[in-house]
Amino acid sequence: MAIQVLINVLLAALWMMLSETYTFGAFLFGYLFGILFVLVALPLLPGNHFYLRPVWKTIILAMIFMKELILANIDVIRIVLQKEISNKPAFFAYPTELKKDWEITLLSQLITLTPGTIVVAISDDQKTLYIHSIDFSDIDSEVSAIKDSFEKAIKEVSIR
Amino acid sequence: MIETILISISVIMMVIGAFFSLFAALGILRLPDVFSRAHASGKASTLGVMLILTGVLIYFIGKDGHFNVQLLLGIIFIFITGPLAGHLVSRSAYYMGVRPSERTVRDDLKDAK
Numbered sequence: 302m303a304i305q306v307l308i309n310v311l312l313a314a315l316w317m318m319l320s321e322t323y324t325f326g327a328f329l330f331g332y333l334f335g336i337l338f339v340l341v342a343l344p345l346l347p348g349n350h351f352y353l354r355p356v357w358k359t360i361i362l363a364m365i366f367m368k369e370l371i372l373a374n375i376d377v378i379r380i381v382l383q384k385e386i387s388n389k390p391a392f393f394a395y396p397t398e399l400k401k402d403w404e405i406t407l408l409s410q411l412i413t414l415t416p417g418t419i420v421v422a423i424s425d426d427q428k429t430l431y432i433h434s435i436d437f438s439d440i441d442s443e444v445s446a447i448k449d450s451f452e453k454a455i456k457e458v459s460i461r
Numbered sequence: 462m463i464e465t466i467l468i469s470i471s472v473i474m475m476v477i478g479a480f481f482s483l484f485a486a487l488g489i490l491r492l493p494d495v496f497s498r499a500h501a502s503g504k505a506s507t508l509g510v511m512l513i514l515t516g517v518l519i520y521f522i523g524k525d526g527h528f529n530v531q532l533l534l535g536i537i538f539i540f541i542t543g544p545l546a547g548h549l550v551s552r553s554a555y556y557m558g559v560r561p562s563e564r565t566v567r568d569d570l571k572d573a574k
Contacts, residue, residue, distance in 0.1 A: 409548065421551050
């Protein structure tokens with residue numbers, strides 16, 4: 302994966318040397334050509350996917366996150382502005398399938414920043430996140446809400 | 462024309478951010494226990510400050526054509542550290558034995574300890 306990026310940068314440098322123009326524009330031009338080359342030579346290179354795929358998936362993840370952030374912040378404001386506060390807080394266990402440390406960190410960061418849920422603890426075997434929910438409905442809908450949006454998108458990002 | 466549009470966008474963002482911060486402060490006053498308060502303080506205020514900083518960034522782009530990278534770094538820094546603080550406060554509160562409010566309907570963490 303990282304080798305693909307390195308090859309692309311080297312190809313851009315090669316293009317600058319071939320055309321003897323050492324400017325940012327020439328680098329960009331060479332880089333775009335290099336993308337084509339890397340796409341053609343993909344079966345020979347390490348990594349199963351083209352390296353711009355995770356970049357694209359990261360952009361999609363950021364979009365999902367922005368949407369959830371705004372929608373759920375409005376939710377918390379609705380709770381705070383009630384006449385008589387009658388939320389039902391709860392701690393619930395969320396089983397995660399993510400393995401790597403940075404994936405779990407990213408997931409808990411995203412969960413914490415989406416209002417309605419805060420990660421309180423992570424179990425020692427890193428398979429369960431304990432989440433505090435400010436207004437609990439039922440376990441299945443809470444778990445599936447996270448699983449369908451964030452965990453799926455993070456998995457897509459980390460595919461190599 | 463573009464200047465007016467950019468400045469209007471920045472003013473709208475700053476006002477929304479200020480309102481988010483206000484509701485976060487209101488939440489700290491009204492919510493029953495430390496965990497619920499961490500929701501208001503850790504997140505609504507993070508979003509509020511991020512919106513205010515983004516508004517300032519856009520304002521200076523519109524007014525002077527000046528892109529302030531330090532503001533961008535500030536936004537990213539707050540984005541990373543804000544939720545982390547909320548997580549650590551609620552985690553240490555739970556392990557210190559702070560009782561959550563009586564309305565709590567479910568506690569999976571108690572069994573796991």
